[in-house]
Amino acid sequence: MYAEQFQKSLKAVEEAREANIAYEPARMTAKEKEDLLAAYHPDYKQDEFEVLQIGPNKGDKVPKELAEMLQAHSRITSGEVDLTNPTYDVDVLIIGGGGAGTSAAIEAHEAGANVMIVTKLRMGDANTMMAEGGIQAADKPNDSPAIHYIDAFGGGHYAAKPELLYKLVNDAPEAIQWLNKLGVEFDKMPDGTMVTTHGGGTSRKRMHACKDYSGAEIMRTLRDEVLNRQIPVVDFTSAIELILDENGKAAGAVLLNMETGDLMVAKAKTVIIATGGAGRMHYQGFPTSNHYGATADGLVLGYRAGAKLLYAETLQYHPTGAAFPEQIFGALVTEKVRSLGAKLVNREGKVFMHPLETRDVSAASIIRECTTRENGVDTGAGLGVWLDTPMIEKIGGEGTIEKRIPAMMRMFGKYGIDIRKEPILVYPTLHYQNGGLDIAQNGMTTQVENLYVAGEAVGGIHGRNRLMGNSLLDIIVFGRNAGQNAAAKAKETTVGALTLSHIDAFDKERAEAGIETDAISPKLLPDYRRSVTELDK
Amino acid sequence: MENMVNIFLFGKKYSVPENLTIMRAMEYAGYQLVRGCGCRNGFCGACATIYRIKGDRELKVCLACQTKVEEGMYIATLPFFPLVKQVFDIEKVKPTDMVMMQLYPEIYACIGCNACTKSCTQGLNVMQYIAYAQRGDFEACAEESFDCVMCGVCSSRCPAGISHPQVAMLARRLNGKYLAPETGHLNDRVKEIKDGTFEELLQNLMQKPIDEMKELYNNREIEK
Ligand SMILES: Cc1cc2nc3c(=O)[nH]c(=O)nc-3n(C[C@H](O)[C@H](O)[C@H](O)COP(=O)(O)OP(=O)(O)OC[C@H]3O[C@@H](n4cnc5c(N)ncnc54)[C@H](O)[C@@H]3O)c2cc1C
Ligand code: FES
Numbered sequence: 001m002y003a004e005q006f007q008k009s010l011k012a013v014e015e016a017r018e019a020n021i022a023y024e025p026a027r028m029t030a031k032e033k034e035d036l037l038a039a040y041h042p043d044y045k046q047d048e049f050e051v052l053q054i055g056p057n058k059g060d061k062v063p064k065e066l067a068e069m070l071q072a073h074s075r076i077t078s079g080e081v082d083l084t085n086p087t088y089d090v091d092v093l094i095i096g097g098g099g100a101g102t103s104a105a106i107e108a109h110e111a112g113a114n115v116m117i118v119t120k121l122r123m124g125d126a127n128t129m130m131a132e133g134g135i136q137a138a139d140k141p142n143d144s145p146a147i148h149y150i151d152a153f154g155g156g157h158y159a160a161k162p163e164l165l166y167k168l169v170n171d172a173p174e175a176i177q178w179l180n181k182l183g184v185e186f187d188k189m190p191d192g193t194m195v196t197t198h199g200g201g202t203s204r205k206r207m208h209a210c211k212d213y214s215g216a217e218i219m220r221t222l223r224d225e226v227l228n229r230q231i232p233v234v235d236f237t238s239a240i241e242l243i244l245d246e247n248g249k250a251a252g253a254v255l256l257n258m259e260t261g262d263l264m265v266a267k268a269k270t271v272i273i274a275t276g277g278a279g280r281m282h283y284q285g286f287p288t289s290n291h292y293g294a295t296a297d298g299l300v301l302g303y304r305a306g307a308k309l310l311y312a313e314t315l316q317y318h319p320t321g322a323a324f325p326e327q328i329f330g331a332l333v334t335e336k337v338r339s340l341g342a343k344l345v346n347r348e349g350k351v352f353m354h355p356l357e358t359r360d361v362s363a364a365s366i367i368r369e370c371t372t373r374e375n376g377v378d379t380g381a382g383l384g385v386w387l388d389t390p391m392i393e394k395i396g397g398e399g400t401i402e403k404r405i406p407a408m409m410r411m412f413g414k415y416g417i418d419i420r421k422e423p424i425l426v427y428p429t430l431h432y433q434n435g436g437l438d439i440a441q442n443g444m445t446t447q448v449e450n451l452y453v454a455g456e457a458v459g460g461i462h463g464r465n466r467l468m469g470n471s472l473l474d475i476i477v478f479g480r481n482a483g484q485n486a487a488a489k490a491k492e493t494t495v496g497a498l499t500l501s502h503i504d505a506f507d508k509e510r511a512e513a514g515i516e517t518d519a520i521s522p523k524l525l526p527d528y529r530r531s532v533t534e535l536d537k
Numbered sequence: 538m539e540n541m542v543n544i545f546l547f548g549k550k551y552s553v554p555e556n557l558t559i560m561r562a563m564e565y566a567g568y569q570l571v572r573g574c575g576c577r578n579g580f581c582g583a584c585a586t587i588y589r590i591k592g593d594r595e596l597k598v599c600l601a602c603q604t605k606v607e608e609g610m611y612i613a614t615l616p617f618f619p620l621v622k623q624v625f626d627i628e629k630v631k632p633t634d635m636v637m638m639q640l641y642p643e644i645y646a647c648i649g650c651n652a653c654t655k656s657c658t659q660g661l662n663v664m665q666y667i668a669y670a671q672r673g674d675f676e677a678c679a680e681e682s683f684d685c686v687m688c689g690v691c692s693s694r695c696p697a698g699i700s701h702p703q704v705a706m707l708a709r710r711l712n713g714k715y716l717a718p719e720t721g722h723l724n725d726r727v728k729e730i731k732d733g734t735f736e737e738l739l740q741n742l743m744q745k746p747i748d749e750m751k752e753l754y755n756n757r758e759i760e761k
Contacts, residue, residue: 121575122583124575126581129580138726147757149739154751154753163743166743173723174727174730177727182713183709183710185683185712188718217683220687228626236571236572289578327556327557332578525571528561529568
C-alpha cells in the first residue's frame with residue numbers, strides 16, 4: 001500500500017494500464033541513443049573521473065573513488081611478512097569464492113591440481129548469489145552463437161575483445177549443459193525445452209533462468225560441488241597483496257584473517273583472481289545492488305603487481321534499482337520484470353521508452369525522465385519512475401508473478417507492496433563493473449605471467465556495456481577456462497624465490513609522481529557505521 | 538530528527554531510527570560487520586537472527602537485512618549454525634529413496650513438531666519438503682524448497698537434529714540432474730558447436746570492420 005502522496009500518480013498509471021499494455025513504444029535510433037548517453041549516462045560525467053598518474057594504466061581515466069584505491073598504499077610493507085614459511089603451498093590459488101572462483105576450483109580439481117579457495121566472507125556471499133534474471137546461451141533452433149555475438153558486440157559498443165567474446169558465445173551452450181549436469185534446475189517445459197525470454201538488447205529469446213533465483217541456484221550448486229570435492233576453502237580471509245617470484249611471475253598472495261587480523265602467506269604456482277565487482281565503492285554516490293564485499297579488490301591487487309586494466313572507466317548502472325521503500329533503496333529489480341512485460345511509466349502514467357533497450361540506454365532514459373523532463377515521482381528520499389508490474393499478470397495470466405519472479409514478490413511484499421496489484425518505483429543503481437583486468441583468451445593477464453583472472457574482475461569480454469545474462473555466462477565459461485589453464489600451467493611451473501618488492505617499486509613511483517595520500521587498499525569492506533543510510537559517508 | 542526506537546543488541550541497549558533494518562541498525566549503533574552479512578538483500582542467508590520483543594513470550598527469527606527494527610527488540614545474530622553436509626559424488630548417487638536413508642537417515646526421526654516451518658525466514662513449508670524427501674519424491678522436495686537461502690534457522694529449532702537445507706540441496710541436485718527432462722535442443726547445439734558448424738561464421742564476424750558490424754547490429758531482426 002502506498003501512502004497518500006503517491007495516489008494521484010498511481011491512479012494515472014492504473015487508468016492508462018490497458019492502453020499501455022497494447023502500446024508498442026518505438027526503439028531508439030542509434031543516433032538518439034548516442035545523444036542520450038552523452039547527456040545523461042554517469043560514465044560521461046567528466047568531473048567524476050580522474051587520470052591515473054602511476055601504474056600500468058598511467059594516463060587513463062577511471063572513477064575518482066577507484067583512482068584513489070589504485071594509487072593507494074599497500075596494507076603491508078614488503079618487509080613485514082615472512083615469505084619463507086608459507087601457511088599454504090598449493091598448485092592453484094583462487095582468490096574469491098563466487099561463481100567464477102568456484103567454477104575455476106572445480107575444473108582445476110578435475111584436472112588433478114592441488115587447489116584452494118580463499119574468500120573474504122563465506123563461500124557464496126557474492127554477487128553471483130544475487131543474480132535473479134538469468135543466463136544467456138544460444139541453444140534454440142532460431143538462434144546461433146553468431147547472433148549472440150552480434151547482440152553482445154553491439155550492446156557493448158563494439159569494444160569487446162573479439163577472441164574473448166568468441167569464447168563466451170561459443171562455449172555458452174556447453175556451460176549450460178555443464179551446470180545442468182551438476183544438477184542446476186533450469187526452468188523447462190515438460191518436454192525438456194528450456195523456457196527462455198528476452199533480456200535488454202537480445203534479438204533472440206535466449207535467457208535461461210531458475211525462477212528468479214538463477215544466480216542463487218547456480219551458486220549453491222557450485223558451492224555444494226566444491227564441498228563434495230573437499231576442496232579447501234579458507235573463508236573470512238582476504239587476499240590483500242599478490243606475491244610474485246623473483247622472475248616477476250605471480251606466485252601467491254598475502255592473506256588477512258578478517259576476524260583476527262592475522263596475516264598469512266599462500267604460495268602457489270598459479271593464481272586466479274575471481275574477486276568480482278565494485279558496487280560497494282558507491283561511485284558517484286549511487287546506491288548499489290551488489291553484495292557487501294564488492295570493493296574492486298582484485299583490480300587493486302592486479303594493478304599494483306603490474307597487470308593492466310581495460311575499460312575500468314565503464315560501469316553499469318542498472319536501470320531498475322528499487323527507489324522505494326528506503327529499506328531496499330538500490331536493491332535490484334530484475335530485468336526479467338520487463339522481459340515478462342512490465343513497462344516503464346512516468347508520473348503522468350505515460351510509457352516513455354521501450355522497456356527492453358540496453359541497460360545504459362535505459363538508465364540514461366530514466367535519469368532524463370526524472371531530471372530535465374521532470375516527470376519523476378518524488379519518493380521522499382529521491383526520485384523514481386513506475387515499473388508497472390501488474391501488467392505481467394494481465395499479459396501472462398494470473399499467477400505469473402508468483403511463478404516466475406517470486407523473489408521480487410517477496411522483497412516488496414515484506415514492505416506491504418503487492419507487486420501483482422501495484423506497480424513499483426525504480427531508479428538506476430550501481431550494478432556491474434564492465435571493465436577490469438585485461439586477459440588473453442586463456443584467462444591469463446596480458447602483463448603478469450601465471451596470474452589468471454575470471455568473472456566480473458575481467459575487462460574486455462563485453463566491451464563497454466554488458467547485456468543481462470552474459471555475466472553469469474562469463475563467470476562459468478571463463479571461470480572454467482581459468483581453472484583448466486591455471487591447472488595445466490601449474491604442472492610446468494617451478495616457483496622461484498618469493499618477493500613483495502613490487503610494493504616498494506609502486507611506492508617509489510607514487511613518490512616520484514608527487515602523489516600524497518593516506519589511503520590504503522584494497523578496501524575490503526565499506527564502512528557504514530553510525531550512518532543512517534549507506535550513502536552518508 | 539527521525540523517530541527513534543530502543544533495541545537491545547546482545548542485551549545492550551541502543552537507540553536507533555525506526556525505519557532501519559536490523560542490519561543497518563547494528564551498523565548505525567557502531568558495529569563494523571564481518572560475519573552475519575553477505576548479500577544484504579535476502580539471498581545468501583548469512584544474516585539469520587533471533588529476537589524477542591520485550592514482554593512477548595514468542596521467540597522470533599528473521600533475516601537481519603530484511604527486517605525492520607521494532608521497539609523493545611532483543612536481538613541475537615546467528616551468523617553460523619553447524620549444519621551437517623554429507624559428501625557425495627553427483628555422478629554416482631541415484632535418485633532413489635535409498636540415498637536419503639544413506640546420507641541423511643535422521644530425517645526419518647522427524648517428530649512432526651513443525652518447528653522448522655514455523656521458523657523459516659523465507660516462509661517455506663519446511664516440514665512438508667522433508668516429508669517429500671522421506672518419500673523419495675525429490676521433484677516435490679525441490680519445488681517446495683526452491684527459495685531456501687540455507688540460513689540454518691530451521692535446523693537450529695529441530696529436536697531431531699535434521700539439517701533441512703542440506704537435505705533439500707541434495708534433492709534439488711538429484712532433480713535437476715536426473716529427474717528433470719533432458720533438453721534436446723541443448724544437446725544438439727553443443728554437438729553442432731563441437732562439429733564446427735558456426736566456426737566460419739564466427740571467424741568472419743571477428744574480422745569484420747566496425748562499420749559493417751554496426752550495420753549488422755542496427756538492422757538485426759528482433760524476435761517478437
Ligand atoms: C543483484 C544482482 C543481480 C544480477 N543479475 C544477473 C543476471 O540476472 N544475469 C547475469 O548474467 N548477471 C547478473 N548479475 C551479475 C553477476 O551476477 C555477477 O557479475 C557475477 O555473478 C560475478 O561473479 P564473480 O564470481 O566474478 O564475483 P562474485 O560472485 O561477486 O564473487 C567474488 C567473491 O570474491 C570475494 N572477494 C572479493 N574480494 C576479495 C579479496 N580481496 N580476497 C578474497 N575474496 C575476495 C567476494 O566476497 C566474493 O565472494 C547480477 C549481479 C547482481 C549484484
Ligand atoms: S545478508 Fe544475505 S540474506 Fe541477509
